[in-house]
Amino acid sequence: MSALLQVKGLKKRFGGNEAVSNVNFEVNAGECVVLAGDNGAGKSTVIKMISGVYTPTEGEVYFDGNLLTGQSPEGVRNAGIETIYQDLSLADNLDPGLNLYLGREKTKSVMGFTFLDRAQMRKDAAEVMKGLGIVVPDPSAPVRDLSGGQRQAIAIARAIHWKAKLVIMDEPTAALGVPEQREVMALIHRLKEQGVGIILISHNLPDIFAAADRIIVLARGVVGGERRPAETNDEEIVRLMMGATA
Amino acid sequence: MSKTQKTGTSLLRSLLNAWSWLFLVLILGFFEIYAQLEAGNTFLFRAYNLQSIAVASSQILLLALGLTLVIVAGHIDLSIGFTTGLSAVVMALVIRAAGPDAGLLAVILAMLVGVGAAIVVGLVNGWLVAKLDVPSFIGTLGTYGVARGAALIVAGGATVSIRSDEARAFGNGDLLGVPIPVVVAIVLAVGCHYLLTYTKFGVHTYALGANRASVERAGVDVNKLLIKLFVISAVTAGIGGLVYTGRFSAGAANAGEPILLYAVAAVFIGGASLTGGQGTIIGTVIGAIIIAVIQFGLVFTGLPPYWQFVAVGLVIIVAVLVDQSKSKLTGGRV
Numbered sequence: 051m052s053a054l055l056q057v058k059g060l061k062k063r064f065g066g067n068e069a070v071s072n073v074n075f076e077v078n079a080g081e082c083v084v085l086a087g088d089n090g091a092g093k094s095t096v097i098k099m100i101s102g103v104y105t106p107t108e109g110e111v112y113f114d115g116n117l118l119t120g121q122s123p124e125g126v127r128n129a130g131i132e133t134i135y136q137d138l139s140l141a142d143n144l145d146p147g148l149n150l151y152l153g154r155e156k157t158k159s160v161m162g163f164t165f166l167d168r169a170q171m172r173k174d175a176a177e178v179m180k181g182l183g184i185v186v187p188d189p190s191a192p193v194r195d196l197s198g199g200q201r202q203a204i205a206i207a208r209a210i211h212w213k214a215k216l217v218i219m220d221e222p223t224a225a226l227g228v229p230e231q232r233e234v235m236a237l238i239h240r241l242k243e244q245g246v247g248i249i250l251i252s253h254n255l256p257d258i259f260a261a262a263d264r265i266i267v268l269a270r271g272v273v274g275g276e277r278r279p280a281e282t283n284d285e286e287i288v289r290l291m292m293g294a295t296a
Numbered sequence: 297m298s299k300t301q302k303t304g305t306s307l308l309r310s311l312l313n314a315w316s317w318l319f320l321v322l323i324l325g326f327f328e329i330y331a332q333l334e335a336g337n338t339f340l341f342r343a344y345n346l347q348s349i350a351v352a353s354s355q356i357l358l359l360a361l362g363l364t365l366v367i368v369a370g371h372i373d374l375s376i377g378f379t380t381g382l383s384a385v386v387m388a389l390v391i392r393a394a395g396p397d398a399g400l401l402a403v404i405l406a407m408l409v410g411v412g413a414a415i416v417v418g419l420v421n422g423w424l425v426a427k428l429d430v431p432s433f434i435g436t437l438g439t440y441g442v443a444r445g446a447a448l449i450v451a452g453g454a455t456v457s458i459r460s461d462e463a464r465a466f467g468n469g470d471l472l473g474v475p476i477p478v479v480v481a482i483v484l485a486v487g488c489h490y491l492l493t494y495t496k497f498g499v500h501t502y503a504l505g506a507n508r509a510s511v512e513r514a515g516v517d518v519n520k521l522l523i524k525l526f527v528i529s530a531v532t533a534g535i536g537g538l539v540y541t542g543r544f545s546a547g548a549a550n551a552g553e554p555i556l557l558y559a560v561a562a563v564f565i566g567g568a569s570l571t572g573g574q575g576t577i578i579g580t581v582i583g584a585i586i587i588a589v590i591q592f593g594l595v596f597t598g599l600p601p602y603w604q605f606v607a608v609g610l611v612i613i614v615a616v617l618v619d620q621s622k623s624k625l626t627g628g629r630v
């Protein structure tokens with residue numbers, strides 16, 4: 051069986067600056083691949099070429115055996131890849147239900163008029179969140195009232211609810227406190243249990259080792275090495291991130 | 297945060313959310329007590345007073361309704377001040393062109409053309425903000441000037457008076473005792489409330505006001521959304537112009553200009569925020585009634601009419617202070 055996602059020879063040039071080149075890796079269903087690297091290594095550029103935000107200068111991405119490169123971000127999401135950016139793209143003034151359904155809201159018809167079905171959307175959101183082990187105290191409260199970890203959970207719930215097969219997370223724990231970082235790590239494990247493939251971007255060693263099935267280290271735009279957590283250690287990963295050759 | 301502290305904060309927050317209701321009750325009470333003590337009669341329980349307040353609030357509301365949607369989306373529409381005037385003048389000119397015994401059909405046609413002129417302004421606003429990325433404050437300040445000039449040019453710089461029983465009935469008649477301008481405002485308020493609260497369009501408007509990335513990510517066409525919002529704003533303001541021409545049997549370029557500030561104030565008193573993402577039609581209705589009560593009440597007390605500007609100005613400042621303390625209570629995130 052071929053991998054869920056295959057990244058083949060990706061290169062991105064911005065003007066004269068080659069941000070990323072010759073990036074190859076694969077992600078399997080239910081596997082968490084960590085893309086590690088220092089600031090400016092090219093991590094965000096790589097995932098934006100997967101999610102359709104950037105068109106690669108060279109190379110292709112295959113998803114479920116089909117060519118993905120060339121699709122719009124919308125097309126990539128419809129294919130089953132959900133990208134969770136650092137700002138989470140939540141509407142803070144809306145409740146979890148509306149955030150879950152934003153852009154695809156549920157409606158009901160009352161005497162010929164169409165109304166949003168807020169109650170149903172809230173119920174669905176509470177259910178998906180419960181599946182992630184999170185109980186939202188007041189499902190009608192705007193998500194700005196929730197903790198950072200719970201807000202992450204809504205973004206992840208959105209991916210699960212819309213049946214994403216691959217979830218990409220760009221430094222999800224960067225802005226969180228320690229307990230919330232743990233919450234997010236637990237969420238990643240639940241996603242994996244549900245057979246979802248994950249690309250996690252991080253340069254935080256504890257996170258990398260807690261989540262990864264495989265670690266791909268980027269340094270100055272190229273893959274410096276690929277390791278399984280069991281066959282490496284903090285020191286080696288840091289050395290690779292600093293640009294030592296493998 | 298301790299439990300009692302938390303209940304205290306949420307109590308304070310609900311009070312701040314309801315402050316405009318409390319304020320309305322307070323000023324109504326004040327004018328009623330004043331009337332009883334000073335003149336030995338009633339302020340509130342007299343049909344004439346209530347009708348005057350209702351008509352004055354409708355005229356403010358017609359500008360404020362569409363504006364609420366634009367402000368919830370995180371933008372502003374200053375052009376409505378003269379969109380109202382443009383539509384008033386255009387309606388009057390069409391009725392005049394139709395001749396002295398223009399019937400109901402001509403008046404309806406005139407109204408359609410008047411609203412059509414308003415829609416043009418709305419489309420230009422939407423295009424400037426959505427496609428050219430012009431900040432709405434600047435873009436609609438520009439169309440404010442253009443609509444003003446256009447209204448004055450087509451009107452030949454004068455007030456366009458008309459003679460039409462149908463138009464006069466539209467502005468001054470009543471439906472089961474409720475003045476028609478008030479009926480129009482109620483119908484539009486219900487329509488805008490439905491749009492903002494019960495439709496996808498409304499949710500996207502709130503989301504756009506809170507975080508543009510959230511709606512873009514959801515695959516919503518933000519440009520289309522913005523254009524629709526500015527067109528709705530122009531349409532309600534344009535209908536305000538129709539009501540004006542009906543009420544006074546004349547269209548004037550500056551029909552909406554004195555109301556613009558009041559309309560903006562009504563929206564903010566009603567709980568909207570300059571940063572977008574919040575505000576409701578019900579709040580705006582309360583805001584418009586508050587301003588109308590202040591206007592009418594101060595005249596009722598016999599104070600020189602200029603005091604109403606001071607009073608409304610002070611209420612706007614209070615509204616902004618309330619909004620700020622609300623966002624402090626929610627941890628600064630709006």
Ligand SMILES: Nc1ncnc2c1ncn2[C@@H]1O[C@H](COP(=O)(O)OP(=O)(O)O)[C@@H](O)[C@H]1O
Binds near residue numbers: 087090091
């Ligand atoms: N849109 C862009 N235009 C020009 N250069 C860019 C752009 N995006 C990223 N880069 C450059 O590409 C390199 C990699 O950036 P990035 O992918 O954001 O790294 P990381 O996410 O690992 O911190 C950096 O040198 C950055 O300046």
Ligand SMILES: [Mg+2]
Binds near residue numbers: 093094
């Ligand atoms: Mg980055």
